[in-house]
Amino acid sequence: MGAPIVPMQIQRRAVGPHDILIDVLYAGICHSDVHTVRGDWGVPAYPCVPGHEIVGRVVSVGEKVTKFTVGEIAGVGCMVDSCGTCENCLNDREQICLRGTTFTYNSPDKVSGGTTLGGYSEGVVVSERFAIRIPPGMDLASTAPILCAGITTFSPLRHWQVKPGQSIGVVGLGGLGHMAVKLAVAQRAEVTIFTTSPGKVADAKRLGAKRAVLWTDREALKPLANSLDMIISTVPYPFEVQPLLDTLALEGTLVNVGLGEPRGLNTFAMAFGRKRLAGSMIGGIAETQAVIDHCFAHGIAPDVEMITPDQINTAFDRVVDKDVRYRFVIDFASRKHAVASTPDAR
Numbered sequence: 078m079g080a081p082i083v084p085m086q087i088q089r090r091a092v093g094p095h096d097i098l099i100d101v102l103y104a105g106i107c108h109s110d111v112h113t114v115r116g117d118w119g120v121p122a123y124p125c126v127p128g129h130e131i132v133g134r135v136v137s138v139g140e141k142v143t144k145f146t147v148g149e150i151a152g153v154g155c156m157v158d159s160c161g162t163c164e165n166c167l168n169d170r171e172q173i174c175l176r177g178t179t180f181t182y183n184s185p186d187k188v189s190g191g192t193t194l195g196g197y198s199e200g201v202v203v204s205e206r207f208a209i210r211i212p213p214g215m216d217l218a219s220t221a222p223i224l225c226a227g228i229t230t231f232s233p234l235r236h237w238q239v240k241p242g243q244s245i246g247v248v249g250l251g252g253l254g255h256m257a258v259k260l261a262v263a264q265r266a267e268v269t270i271f272t273t274s275p276g277k278v279a280d281a282k283r284l285g286a287k288r289a290v291l292w293t294d295r296e297a298l299k300p301l302a303n304s305l306d307m308i309i310s311t312v313p314y315p316f317e318v319q320p321l322l323d324t325l326a327l328e329g330t331l332v333n334v335g336l337g338e339p340r341g342l343n344t345f346a347m348a349f350g351r352k353r354l355a356g357s358m359i360g361g362i363a364e365t366q367a368v369i370d371h372c373f374a375h376g377i378a379p380d381v382e383m384i385t386p387d388q389i390n391t392a393f394d395r396v397v398d399k400d401v402r403y404r405f406v407i408d409f410a411s412r413k414h415a416v417a418s419t420p421d422a423r
């Protein structure tokens with residue numbers, strides 16, 4: 078645990094009747110990858126191959142596949158299997174399957190009997206049910222982060238029915254946070270960014286937010302007291318939540334999608350404002366398709382910083398240091414094109 082990421086050989090399962098084999102072109106780096114590899118959530122299964130923001134080309138399809146043909150582009154997000162029959166699965170909430178969702182990596186794999194291995198790899202085999210169609214013409218590198226950062230912020234904005242003119246706060250300007258800002262701005266909401274990084278304040282306007290506040294300065298929060306309809310927090314480590322809850326208006330909701338623990342809840346302050354603290358987990362497959370289609374239709378794309386596979390460990394350090402603007406994407410495509418164009422690669 079905590080060891081650097083190194084190249085290794087892994088075995089994928091054979092392509093089953095409902096499976097597709099995807100030649101991975103791009104894979105985003107989510108803070109969940111860092112949490113997992115560095116043991117923040119316990120000891121991961123070994124080998125651990127992270128990556129749940131995957132975009133690639135379909136190179137093989139099982140005999141019963143109807144959703145994809147060879148040559149098309151497909152995406153895979155955070156999950157690859159669920160029971161398909163529980164109340165949640167039947168209502169497009171496979172991400173919280175009552176019998177246990179199989180996540181894209183570090184999850185018991187009911188099909189192969191091992192552990193799932195994610196998208197920092199040459200190829201993945203996945204059931205077509207869990208693959209997302211990528212509209213032709215979409216920029217592929219910047220599509221990858223929508224499959225986690227995009228859906229995780231789109232889902233609560235939809236669930237809590239954010240409307241034009243509402244005041245929305247976004248805490249943490251990283252991968253999820255900057256997508257929350259872009260999606261909320263596209264809904265014509267008035268967005269306030271809460272950041273701990275002075276260097277990101279200037280980006281607020283470019284991203285379409287109304288303001289950015291350095292919330293390490295508690296005085297700076299005072300003018301916002303009782304004003305916001307909803308807040309999405311993406312903070313990855315334990316944090317003091319009450320100063321943020323104090324900025325919510327009556328009956329406002331703070332949705333904590335970051336997996337850092339909110340601490341220091343003041344029950345009296347919550348009660349007097351009838352305020353709510355909620356959670357949200359990615360989104361279902363239909364909703365993931367919806368966010369991809371929505372981003373394509375409205376020209377919403379993550380800001381990505383491209384890296385090569387040998388830069389993953391440095392990228393992990395930079396994610397922890399809050400030094401990414403705003404999502405690292407591993408470029409497997411250039412290498413493959415380069416190899417494909419050498420004479421001896423045939």
Ligand SMILES: NC(=O)c1ccc[n+]([C@@H]2O[C@H](COP(=O)([O-])OP(=O)(O)OC[C@H]3O[C@@H](n4cnc5c(N)ncnc54)[C@H](OP(=O)(O)O)[C@@H]3O)[C@@H](O)[C@H]2O)c1
Nearest residue numbers: 108109249250251252253272273274313334335336358359
């Ligand atoms: N619920 C879900 O379904 C779901 C899905 C995906 C990811 N996640 C979780 O969401 C979290 C964020 O993921 P991400 O990929 O967006 O991470 P990220 O790119 O690292 O962004 C997180 C941002 O939070 C702020 N931050 C970092 N450390 C902080 C600290 N100690 N105190 C206060 N603010 C801090 C930083 O923004 P500033 O510099 O602006 O302060 C940072 O850029 C992770 O915990 C991840 O595991 C949850």
